[in-house]
Amino acid sequence: MNTASAEPPATAAIRVLLADDEGLVRSGFKVLLDLEDDITVVAEAADGAEAVERARAARPDVVLMDIRMPKLDGIQATAEITRMRGLEGVRILILTTYDTDAHVFEALQAGASGFLLKDAGPAELLHAIRVVAAGEALLAPRITRRLIGQFTARRTAAKSAQDRLAVLTEREREVLALVGQGLSNQEIGAELFLSPATARTHVSRAMAKLGARDRAQLVVIAYRTGLVSPDE
């Protein structure tokens, strides 16, 4: 019992900007949204550039944004709006027929708070608007599934590849981690209070066990296994 279905507004009404190149779609949404007590449509836009314009003028709480639009597509417009200072509170809800992976990821990257497919029901749309206006996020179930898949893919890949490091001793893994940072043998020795010669030995052994020829290949393995990660 919170952001749920059909309560009257606790505070002021949610101000919505409609951005879609088809006037029919806009008017359809408008009547649907204006039926709700806690939602009002405050502006409309027929293309991406206009959407940015209206967003800056009207400062809506939520922008209902189509992707396929002239001048500037919905993703570019989203990027513009989220980058624009003074419009921090403006949340963007993408609404489209096509759910290409690239579109979705780019939209999220651009700063969208939600992503719905046009085959969603009115109830979903209204719920999504309220969720997004509250500062949270909501995706269509199909997209949620794929985002999760995308997310877990990396981690499982790393986890499973980590078995390759099972053949190494603790010390060797330790050294490998430092090699993965790009450290030289001397630096590794200094870091671990070892003679550079000893550092070399560990590196050598690690290379032999992992089938690496170079220390460069060791770095590759270190990253692939997730022993070190791109963002330190």
Add this chain to the structure above:
Amino acid sequence: MNTASAEPPATAAIRVLLADDEGLVRSGFKVLLDLEDDITVVAEAADGAEAVERARAARPDVVLMDIRMPKLDGIQATAEITRMRGLEGVRILILTTYDTDAHVFEALQAGASGFLLKDAGPAELLHAIRVVAAGEALLAPRITRRLIGQFTARRTAAKSAQDRLAVLTEREREVLALVGQGLSNQEIGAELFLSPATARTHVSRAMAKLGARDRAQLVVIAYRTGLVSPDE
């Protein structure tokens, strides 16, 4: 209008397994779910081990799983069930009071299809069960937001770091990508139809421009900038 709110079942009813250590919670959910025509509770479990047991016996469509449970926690039980062969169709919906990042990510990693917080309304719960049963996924809005944040964080980090490669020429970036794969100078030459000497030159220049001492450090940079990614 699709997987929406309160329609009668198109096919057979959704078979649900309740896994929660508190009997009161289970009975509460049971009456709530059994009120729906298209949902039936077919089994219950009071701990993780029992959940795995019942899941194998009853083969439900959806498991409503609490995290905090004796014997085996909900995440471990989720991992067990999804790993178990013959139970491919069983979707798991996590339901918990705590939404720690670690919990969420581990649960998704373990194969959960959904994640709801216990302060959600009955409508959300029912909707989530239907979505998950349909093979899609659904997360609580707060969690969706954080997952998106997690997802975009990496990409923006890589994107912004990519500016470091702006000083390189096209050829040098090309060579750098191969260095990032762990290739030697000869191999790079062979790959690009170059003399090994030329490969060296490019590698050298790249190192100078990027402030790398080693080719190993070049590999590090290649990964950090996202020029090459752990999963090729």
Add this chain to the structure above:
DNA sequence: AGCCGCCGCCGTCCGCGGTCCGAGGCCACG
């Protein structure tokens, strides 16, 4: 006990890698 195998530690030899230099060809720009 004796043995074996793994691990951590270290020193020596050699080749690849990295640096510096020079040179030629190509294209874009002024």
Add this chain to the structure above:
DNA sequence: CGTGGCCTCGGACCGCGGACGGCGGCGGCT
């Protein structure tokens, strides 16, 4: 036309890095 990048290639120097062998210690196995 000259100039400055960029790409290409070669040669020479030198040091780090990788290969190899050896040594002491520790734990398991017989």
